[in-house]
Amino acid sequence: MSPFEGCPGSRMVDLRSQDAAEAAPTAKIASQLRQWPIQLHLISPLAPYYQGADVLLTADCVAYALGGFHNDYLKGKSIAIACPKLDQGQDVYVEKIKAWFDQAKINTLTVLIMQVPCCMGLVQLAKQALASSTRKVPLKAVVVGLQGEILSEEWI
Amino acid sequence: METYLNTPIKEVITKFPKIGKILGEYEIGCVPCSLGSCLLKDIIEIHNLSEEDEAVVMARIAREIYPDREIKVLKIQRKARVRTKELNYSPPIKRLVDEHVLIKRWIALIPQVLESLEVKSVEGRQFILDGVDFIRSYADKFHHAKEEEILFKYFDENLDIIKTMLMDHTAARGHAKAVAEAVEQKDKEKIAEHLNAYRELLSEHIKKEDEILYPWMDRGLSVKQVGELFSKFNEVDGTSGNGVTERCRKFVAETEEKIGKSERRFQNESI
Numbered sequence: 001m002s003p004f005e006g007c008p009g010s011r012m013v014d015l016r017s018q019d020a021a022e023a024a025p026t027a028k029i030a031s032q033l034r035q036w037p038i039q040l041h042l043i044s045p046l047a048p049y050y051q052g053a054d055v056l057l058t059a060d061c062v063a064y065a066l067g068g069f070h071n072d073y074l075k076g077k078s079i080a081i082a083c084p085k086l087d088q089g090q091d092v093y094v095e096k097i098k099a100w101f102d103q104a105k106i107n108t109l110t111v112l113i114m115q116v117p118c119c120m121g122l123v124q125l126a127k128q129a130l131a132s133s134t135r136k137v138p139l140k141a142v143v144v145g146l147q148g149e150i151l152s153e154e155w156i
Numbered sequence: 157m158e159t160y161l162n163t164p165i166k167e168v169i170t171k172f173p174k175i176g177k178i179l180g181e182y183e184i185g186c187v188p189c190s191l192g193s194c195l196l197k198d199i200i201e202i203h204n205l206s207e208e209d210e211a212v213v214m215a216r217i218a219r220e221i222y223p224d225r226e227i228k229v230l231k232i233q234r235k236a237r238v239r240t241k242e243l244n245y246s247p248p249i250k251r252l253v254d255e256h257v258l259i260k261r262w263i264a265l266i267p268q269v270l271e272s273l274e275v276k277s278v279e280g281r282q283f284i285l286d287g288v289d290f291i292r293s294y295a296d297k298f299h300h301a302k303e304e305e306i307l308f309k310y311f312d313e314n315l316d317i318i319k320t321m322l323m324d325h326t327a328a329r330g331h332a333k334a335v336a337e338a339v340e341q342k343d344k345e346k347i348a349e350h351l352n353a354y355r356e357l358l359s360e361h362i363k364k365e366d367e368i369l370y371p372w373m374d375r376g377l378s379v380k381q382v383g384e385l386f387s388k389f390n391e392v393d394g395t396s397g398n399g400v401t402e403r404c405r406k407f408v409a410e411t412e413e414k415i416g417k418s419e420r421r422f423q424n425e426s427i
Contacts, residue, residue, distance in 0.1 A: 054380050076380065107383030138247040138386050140379065154244045155382075 009085055009116035013146060032074040040082040041092065045099035052105055053078040057097070057126060058112040059119050066112070066148045073112060073142075084113075084121030097129035101137050110140045115151055119143075127156065157218055157227050164316075165199055166192025172220045182213055183367075194316045202317060202372045246377065248385035249370045252307070255299045256362045261408050262290055263355045268415045270351060275342040284339050284347060286407055291332045291354065294404035298396070300325045306388050307373070310381055317369060324361040328354060 035049045040057070043050075056073060060083045063069045082093060100106045111126050113119035123141045130139055143151040160168055165186045169176040176187040184203050186192060194202065196217075200210055218227040245253055269287065274280035304325065308318055331354040338346035377385070393401075 054383060107387070108379050110379060136247075136386075136390075138379075138382050155246045155250070 007118070009114075009118040015147060029070060032070040032076075033079070035078055038079050038081050040080040040096060041087070041089065043080050043096070045096045045104055047104075049078045050100055050104040050106060052107055054108045054110070055079070055100060055106045056110050056112060057082065057122065059083060059114055059122050061114050061119075062112045062144050065114060065146060066144050068148075073110070077110070082122060082125075084125065085118040090121075090125060093125050094129045094132075097126055098133045101130060101133035101135050105135065106137060108138045108140065110142060112142045112144060115143055115145050123156070157221065160217075160221055161197040162195055164192060165194050165196055168196055172217075174220050175217050178213060178216050178220070182209060194320075198316075202368060243367075243371055244374075245370060246374050246382045246385075248307075248382060248389050249374050251389055252299070252302065253366055253370065255294075256366060258405060258408060259295045259299065259358060260362060261412065262287070262295075263358050265408070265411050265415055266351050266355045269411070270348050273344055273347060275339065275344055275347070281339050281342070284335065284351075287351070287411075288332050288336045288339070290404050290407050291328070291335075293400050295358070296325070296329060296332070298392075298400050298404075300328075302389060302392055306392070307385065310377065310385070311373065317372070321361070321365065321369060324357060327357055328361070331357065 035047070037043055054077045056077045056079045058073075058079060058081045060081050063081075066073070080096075084090070087093070097109070100109065109126060109130075111123050113122050126139055126141075130136065139156045140154065141156055142153045145151050165179075169187060169192070179186050179199070182203070182205060184199060186194070186199060200213070205213060221227075266287075269284075273284070275284070304322070308322075311318060313319075313322075331350040334350040335347055335354070338344075338350065
């Protein structure tokens, strides 16, 4: 397959030549995760750690690409993860996100997605839920590049 | 150079007037600023110049100050942020920007209001007092109070940029008071003087906030603080805001209609 064909979300990209770009930290990095479960189908939107929280809705791949994910984004927040391309039953996702807004009364929602076009579906789910909720909440979208660079960070 | 980076901009520009022109080229309008006490290094951060622009501006400023020496200017420390092509306000800050739109609609009407100013009749005087009510109820008690009692509390209120905004608020209150007094005295000149002064003050003030203060504040607010501000603004809008907003929107719309009608009548008569 030529490099210009196929879905950008599953196109092969070899990043091994970038290995030396930045030295890995030598100290152990503590996890900032403070809840379980995290998969959007498994979580209860009314769990205590979502009440009034700043919530991250993260595409599955983000945490692998974004080197500083724990300290820069997860710290102090509650989380759910999902894949807008592969996950089934996404109408349930909309209802759960809506419940965060209306019932858990979350403070903010930040949607972290990869730069691949299919990932934008996660932002659309959040927007759809916000449009149908009675309580409005600030919604932010952060787009992450394949090598963990932040491509954009915008309030919607 | 370090000394000048920590010097109020007014002093720097007074000593080296060309620096004011250099800043002006990058849309940093420090020359006409009423206070001018921001430090040179803060101005570069507040205006969020790109790294390239910052390097060029600082090199040019250094050449103005030390024309005979080669000066190496250190990069100004600031929070790393992703730059977006357009201004992307957070939702609570966007709400303040939207409130500016109604205030701008009213101040845009002031020249025509003054052209047909009439203080002999009760109706004529009441019309001006309604304008003062808009300034006091919407622009000040509703909008400026959100800034003073909520937003500014998230920042160091001793910062010169915030002090400048507070001074503008105080000056605006003074003009509103003077207009109300002038209506009582049926003094057309004094009404015109203070309404014009208010229009000029607020036009500049809103521009500074929309283009400089708010984007700078947005860069400093955490996601958590954005959510808190949003909730607090909702509370204000829900308790005192609704009645005030409706009344003031109606006043502006009716004034626009009234002025539009008289302008249309004037145009028809001129044909």
